Amino acid sequence: MxxxxxxxxxxxxxxxxxxxxxxxxxxxxxxxxxxxxxxxRVRSDAQKAVNLRFKIVKSFIAVISGFINVGYKLDVAGTTKIPENNAVSYHINEAVTGTYPDLVLDYSKVLISRGKLSGPLNPTVELEGDVLKFKWDVDPKSDWKRKRDQVMLLAYKTATHESDYIVSGARRFEGEDELRVQIARHKNRKDDFLETYMAFISDDRQSISNSVYVGRVAV
Known part of the structure; x- marks a missing residue:
């Protein structure tokens, strides 16, 4: 007073x-x-680790957001979430490995689409010039509807943190497709790799498969 x-x-x-x-x-x-x-406030290593996990995942998802919007669209259907929410949550919990501060994204555990549709059989990839050539086996027992599923392809560039992808490629029955990538090759750069992924989406866009990690390709 x-x-x-x-x-x-x-x-x-x-x-x-x-x-x-x-x-x-x-x-x-x-x-x-x-x-x-x-x-x-003095933050613990556990708190710092949570923030670093989030930062690692967010920077990766931001580069492939266009693909994620398709790949996780059905995963959030009927909820108030957006595809990025589920994608970030999955990768923070399942795809970041190591002990703080040495946390890294394990590309083999990355899942850029989620669904119950049957995925690619024995997928392979090889780089010829600036073109990634993907191949997969066609199951002769699958019905015609499944054979008309379309392939989704993505390549993530570890050196430049960029990506190239298609979300409506060749039909499943074709057994192969190509993805052209823009590559800036640099001599003596050890982290010049392409991390490659493949998935299938149904013709009516009402079903999608889990993505499959096809492998790392040296540039």
Whole structure:
């Protein structure tokens, strides 16, 4: 509580909000109350690890967001979530390996699409020039509807953190497709790789398969 000594025109003695009034050396003084400094919180390694996992995954998902929007669309159907939510959650829990601070994304555990459709059989990939040539086995027992599923292909560039992909490629019965990639080759760069993935999506876009890690391709 503040007091006004000697009436309304007198000096302010006491505190009003963050103002403090007092008499110093016979002179009335008003100053702002000093703010208490908050103690800097010391974060544990476990907390730092959570943040680093999130950062690693978010930077990866941002590069392939167009693919993720298709690959996880059915996974979030009927919910209030967006595809990125489920993709980030999965990869934070399943695809980041190591011990803080040496955490890395395990590309073999990356899942860029999720669903119950049957996936590729024995997929392979090889690089010829700037073209990735994907192949897979065609199951002769699958019905015609399944044979018309379309392949989805993605290549992630570890050196430049870029990607190339298609979400509506060749039909399953064709057994092969190509993905052209833009590659800036650099001599003596050890991390120049393409991490490659494949999945299938149904003709009516109502079913999708889990993606399959096809492998690492040296540039």
């Amino acid at each position: 503040a007091r006004l000594k000697n009436g309304i025109l007198g000096p302010l003695i006491g505190k009003i909000a963050n103002l403090v009034g007092y008499v110093r050396l016979g002179q009335p003084v008003i100053r702002m109350e000093a703010r208490k400094r908050k103690k800097k």
